[in-house]
Amino acid sequence: MSGFEIAGVTLAVFPLVVQGLTTFVEGVETIKLWRRYRRELADYKRLLKTQQIWYLDTLEELLDGIVHSDKELALLVDIPGGPAWQRPEYDARLRARLDHSYEPYMATIYAMLGALECLKKKLGIDASGKVTWDSTPSLGRELKRLKTVLSKNVYAELLAKIDKANKDLREFTHQNRYLEAVRSRRRIGVHRQRIADFKKIRRSARSLHNVVIGRKPWNCGHPHVVNIRLEPQPWDAAGVDGNKLKFRILLNCMHQAGNVPGTIPAVWKWQEVEIEPAEAASAQDVSSNSTTGSVSISKGQISQGHNAPCSDIKGSPNSLAADTIKKGVRFAIGGPSTNVPVPVSIATLAAPITDMCSALHSTPCSIRKCIGFLLDDHASSIAHRHDVFVLGDGESADAQPQSLEKLLASWKQIGRRRPPGTIFFSRRDRLFIAASLASSVLQLNGSWLKKHWRSCDIFFLLKAGSNPDAVHHPYLSWDVPQKDKHDALTSSDPHSPFAVHLIHDEIFFPLGLTLLELSLGQTWADLEKAEEMDSKETMKNLKTALDYVYSDSGPRYGDVVRRCLFWPIDFREPTLEDNEFQQSVLETIVMPLIEDWKDFDGSLRIR
Incomplete structure (x- = not known):
């Protein structure tokens, strides 16, 4: 269960406890022996209702910007703990907002949920919010339980836990809303530096390509x-x-x-x-x-x-x-x-x-x-x-490069078995390769990276005597001399049927398709055949495959694939020479994959 789901479950428990106390207040009116507890129960209910409103206000502040409309927010508030709370993109945005405060924030919500569940149990409230006291054959036993609940120690301890958790959550939320803008400005400064880096890299890569391939x-x-x-x-x-x-x-x-x-x-x-x-x-x-x-x-x-x-x-x-x-x-x-x-x-x-x-x-x-x-x-x-x-010395003359497409196709035959000399990618390898491919768009577009490139244009070389479990670096290959001038600039043609701009059709759609293949461990052709997809229903097929990617590789990776395939990036004339467009690509495509790889590799700080 994600942290976002836990927040929704906690919101759902509050009204159950409040409703249970309401039932107690109404019930004591009918039993003369219990009437003296009415004031304490009503006060208890008021304080918990206040805590519920505080928690709801904190969540509303926290969710501002994570949900993008009043309709989305209303769906979350009206059905706490419902299906909308399970959407992975919400949890991903929450992680980004809270940064390194995410884990302590979730721990605080867990503490509040624990106190509420404890109170619910002591009051005998079931999952629907009903109290079981009116069906018991022993009113004396229920009276004893009620005295226990209303005892000063139990009351003070549980309410103090809920109150402290609420205050901590409000403080966390206020600080992180402020820090979010600070981090954003800092990231923009870092990204501007990187954008300048990428421009120089592309310029040098283009020059090297002119010399070597020429x-x-x-x-x-x-x-x-x-x-x-x-x-x-x-x-x-x-x-x-x-x-x-x-x-x-x-x-x-x-x-x-x-x-x-x-x-x-x-x-x-x-x-x-x-x-x-x-x-x-x-x-x-x-x-x-x-x-x-x-x-x-x-x-x-x-x-x-x-x-x-x-x-x-x-x-x-x-x-x-x-x-x-x-x-x-x-x-x-x-x-x-x-x-x-x-x-x-x-x-x-x-x-x-x-x-x-x-x-x-x-x-x-x-x-x-x-x-x-x-x-x-x-x-x-x-x-x-x-x-x-x-x-150093040259590689073995027997070493043979293998394309990513052929490697993916071969896995279908060998399964989990790995004959000697076989390249097989672990999850860590695939995340590293995905980050390398995305970054290469900003480094090598216009020179080494061909238009309409595919997984058949990405190569790997298993060095003689090397560890087959080592990270395998991907390569782009060029023949010298070029056999055909057109082939030098264009690979096979995986055209997007819904391309908005040339750069989407030529560069980013191929990236999305290759990332999809890498995530699922099979070529697009094999996936269509295995799932018995109609080759004419490209949009439907891609959406089906995208669901698999979200399931296998997580929300951050899935979001990148979705952006590359369906192109929600809105620019009038998208070009990598435009700083704003390049920054958008860096923030929404390249950096999420690098963070995914480094998170899995354990090389990022605790976030």
Whole structure:
């Protein structure tokens, strides 16, 4: 039973006790021996009625904004403890409002409910509010019970508990209504910072995509697959190099040495690299060498102990330390771009990469090491330099990527059995993947994330000898060279039959469908077949599946899926370049999934 339901049950018990006392007041008028108790019973009833009104007033203040109309509020008040109190979205909003006060608030309501139930039992009031005293064969026994109830100790103790609980609830409610506005302002400030982060991430991701997918560093003649790793929380600044943006790339050479006549031999199959982008006003600034003696980058991209790109050289303390730190896509906003001089000896460590295969082949290593940089000087007025770090030895040549779609389809055959080498996602894994997919919309839209993407475009790689229970990072894959220009931008087409805007049809509807599949552990096609759904009834089918998502993954996850599928976000021209729209996406889609994952993972503070 949720906390919101408990609040409704408590509201329902109050009138039962008051009604029971009313019955006692009326009953003592008919029994001469009991008439002297009438005044005490009437006073008892008045005090409890007062407590009931206080509790109702507190709930009305608490529910303001949680329910959105007088009709909804009336339904809750008129039927306390009824079906309306069981709606998961109400409890989710209550949790958000009370924040870390939620558990103490519910404990206080429990204390009040306990006192009311105790009083109900002592008075002999049944579930319908009727008193059993008039049906007993022993009026003497009932008189004894009434004396016990009206004794000063019992009366004072129970009333004091109810009164204290009511006062605590009012204080909790007043404080949290005030703090709600404070928290909202604080969240807006944090979200503005993150929105600026995401804009810089998208700009750097677009530049990296232009360089890597544009075949600029590929001169060996072999086809390649470039896989960019998705991360849920790019602004997490924990650890060394916390204020450097990083992209994790997994490269795959499709042919080995001697397979293609007239091409440069390729002696590697899989290689993981890390890209650190830097921005400058011009290509001359960002790629300056020992002649100029400085490199122009943003102040916000220089961190203590790592003063310039490619400062990690083989065997250096920085490289060894960085190799042990959990890496991801991270960024922290700095000041405006200004020219910052960097020592010549550090700036000249890197050279531009003209062929990635040759660079990887010529620098085998078992630790993180810089092998050069890629330069994008034509995408915009801002030039981008992307420093490339190789991360240890290459992966096993036998490793094969598997799409999310195929993995979900395979679970239908294997059930709970897990043959060796099989990727199977725990609930924690699925929440992590969901947060990563949602965050990637704000990070990689317009570059690495294709339009009308599907679960078949999300890939996973089980590394040889790795723990199959470890968190599996999702990847987006791109072929180099692209076989078809249209295919490069568009995946298979899961069009929304009720799309309001292009961005809904191309980006958010696919996200909602993939989150739905991830929650239920099966593809949409398999779900339609298993549930014998009519493929022409798309809206009805999605609503049916959404009910399953709420049941399996909870209200917060279900709300995100609902928003992505049915698009209640109201903007005239929704675009991720619009700050208000991006903030809405961050608050209603991305952050709820990140909080869901971190709540399950135990990494959020008690709320």
